Amino acid sequence: MKYTITLMALVFSFGVASAQNYLDLARLNVGNTTLEDVDGQNETDVSNLNFEFLYPTPVNDKTILITGLTVENTNLNLRSDIGSEGLTMTRLNLGAKVYHSRKWTGTYLILPKLASNFNDVGSNDFQFGAIALLEYRHKNRFRTKYGLYSSSEEFGAIITPLLGVYYRTPNNKFYIDAAFPIRMEANYSITKKFSLGADLRTSIKSYNVGGDLDGYVQEESIRFGFYAGYSLLKDQLILRAKAGLDTTDYGLYRTGDTVGAQILTFQVEGDDRNRLNTEFASAVFLGFDVIYRLDL
Template structure:
């Protein structure tokens, strides 16, 4: 029975990755930016972030794998100089299929609903629907790439994002590049069997409805870019990865009336944007983040 389970787990490799021999089943991180001052104000504020991600692949057969999971993220920050801290939350569900089309080609097709707001008086109006279609090509054991499209409804309207993925792992397994653009990218190098150094990029884009005096009258559009360098230490036979990150964060939070939307957004291009911005908070700050990842190493299973 144990042998069959291991064989099924190893089948996950060509589905969920371009070429890498591992799966990050669970991760959690917490970050905090340095304090900054609002424009034309003496009030200081900082941004705290928390994120956790769980992925649960279920092998159906040699061609299909059901992909399920959940991601939860939160921001804590002061949106206005004269207000208390606002708390913005997003819970994203994943459900879909990974399909092995041929020896080199595979596809990932996901339904991605989410609930995003300040979670005060949550209702069905806080639910947004999205989806992802990604086609991946695995050239060999060390290199792969893919193209896809992500779309989602948001508080401000419809958002569409073209996706490009890229993966390279050096034959000696010391150097690695993993990118899922424009969302994230990671470049790292192994100093020892348990220690790695790297740099990464993470892009955030979301919208949250706000409650003021028990009324939903506004929403926040958030766009953030985090650039970090990190040191990673592996423990428990390299199953747990601990990372300490130091970087620079570019944050943008814009508040709009809840009834004002744009026609369509494709990446940073906005069509039919006649909205009235009520408030804008732009801040570039130093970011300190701690991260823990549970990684299932398929290369060890293969051996």
């Protein structure tokens, strides 16, 4: 596997899993890159769109219900002898945030999803995940978080431990919000409206591919970028232009060819699958984000 020595890739990308002083109610990420396989036989434009929506509902002073939707679409050529594939993931985010004490807060979610090219939708298109994340508040500006994510995928079950931190400086100009190894964001405010920063987004997930291919795609993604941001509407609407490195690989395998349990990117019983396309090399990507955010 391309990232067997990399601890920065995994399967989950969801804003609720961060301990922070803000809440992103809606987030749109758009990116584009051109990937070439390592043999130089296939070059493909890759467009990626990710939209997340969150709706929190307070139940009492200790519990907030969480409902949300995540939709992601990627278009690319998996192999030079086949046409473009549209890979779509639609996921419900259902659960609750519970204030256990003054110091400890827990976020618990179930994550059912459909992920495929949506040709002949069936049971192989459905996967199920769950996450549990505990947050410990050391001070108002400093928190740590500990958790676990698991999901059933076409290649097997995946288990991911989570470890993170949130910190904001006393002057509020700089913050870092990280939930390793899934995501990280560091932001520095140059002026009240203009900021510079860097972010990391990673994922490991699978898409059922129906039709003639009769297989699935295993996506292993690390996207690291730098951005310039501008805020509007009293800092509630944030626009960002971004450029960085995209190391995403899209492995094509036959249905039923699995690896069993996987912890991060490491297969417990090894990987003897027969890959049906060639590994993709890294490339520069360009993108932009639109975020609707509320300060807490």
